[in-house]
Amino acid sequence: VDLPRDLPTEADLAKAVDGAGCVVLAIPSRAFREVTARLAxxxxxxxxxxxxxxxxxxLTMGGVLGETMPLANVAALSGPTLALEVCRDMPSAAVAASEIAGVAETVQQIFHRPTFRVYTSEDLIGVELGGALKNVIAIAAGASAGLGFGDNSKAALVTRAIAEMRRLGVACGARAETFAGLSGLGDLTVTCFSSLSRNYQFGQRIGRGEKPEVILADSVSVVEGYPTARSAWNLARTRVVSTPIIDEVYAMLHEGKDLRQALHDLTTRSSKAED
Structure with missing residues (x-):
């Protein structure tokens, strides 16, 4: 993607936001608190x-902003928006979410374009959790593909994952219906079925036999699903929510569990009714 030659850059954060009415924060989650605290x-x-x-x-990143940028009107923009397709003006849609009246609509007006349709939501936590949790599931989807499994396996994974995401989200105060929207099912679908997804690519390489730490050391892009697997697993334990897919991805990435053993443990759980 070629950036405009006259696009200004600024290393000083205070100068960068001086006079701005809106700032967009695209910072890796591991550095999010540290960087945004400088914009208090x-x-x-x-x-x-x-x-x-x-x-x-x-906390999701919106929750972090509530602590680090207490004067700001916090919002999130999320959905099935692969960066390369957005940059190429391919039709896409996203959700602007905020708990503050009128803020989501402001973000909608800023970003809405003929090829980038923006909807609004008041469910900030739900929109953000959908975007975060789907990265963990995308790693599992990529691993499934790397093992040579077919579309049946991936469809089952995605369907059961959305139920898992919804359970955890509702336990954290989100609305159940949010996970059936763009920031939930929409983002989950594109991330689990597209080879453009970094998290999917990461999982695919694991499925082909590479070690997670080796892949990360070799990667120049951020794989948010890796740290999120640990955070989501911990959040589910805190909220006492059953998240079997997240649990196995966490064990595989952070406890060294064998991928095939994780798959076996996931598929041989006791039978139950669909929820």
Whole structure:
């Protein structure tokens, strides 16, 4: 993607946001708190496009902004928006979410274009959790593909994953219906079925036999699903929610569990009714 030659850049954060009414925060989740704390005086609209969960607090990035940028009107923009397709003006849709009246609509007006349709939501936590949790599931989907499994397996994974995401989200105060929308099912679908997804690619390489730590050391892009698996697992334990898929991805990535053993343990669980 070629950036405009006259696009200004600024290393000083204070100068970068001086006079701005809206800032978009696209910072890796591991550095999100540290960087945004330097913008504590900003009092405009702060839009997070980072999809992650902070391990120590269990907060989404919007929750972190509530602490680090207390004067800002916090919002999130999320959905099935693969960056390369958006940059190429391929039709896409997303959700602008905020708990503050009128803020989501402001973000909608800023970003809405003929090829980029923006909807609004008041369910900030639900929209953000959908975006964060789907990265964990995408790793599992990629691993499934790397093992040579077919579309039946992936469809089953995605369907059961959305139920898992919804359970955890509702336990955290989100609306169940949010997970059937663009930021839930929409984002989950594109991330689990597209070879453009970094998290899917990461899982695919694991499925082909590579070690997670080796892949990460070799990667120049951020794989948010890796730290999010640990944060989501911890959040589910805190909220006492059953998340079998997230549990196995966590064990595989952070406890060294063999991929095929994780798959076996997932598929041989006791029978139950569909929820």
């Amino acid at each position: 005086e900003f009092d405009g609209v702060a839009v997070s496009v980072t999809k992650g969960i902070e391990f120590d607090t269990g």
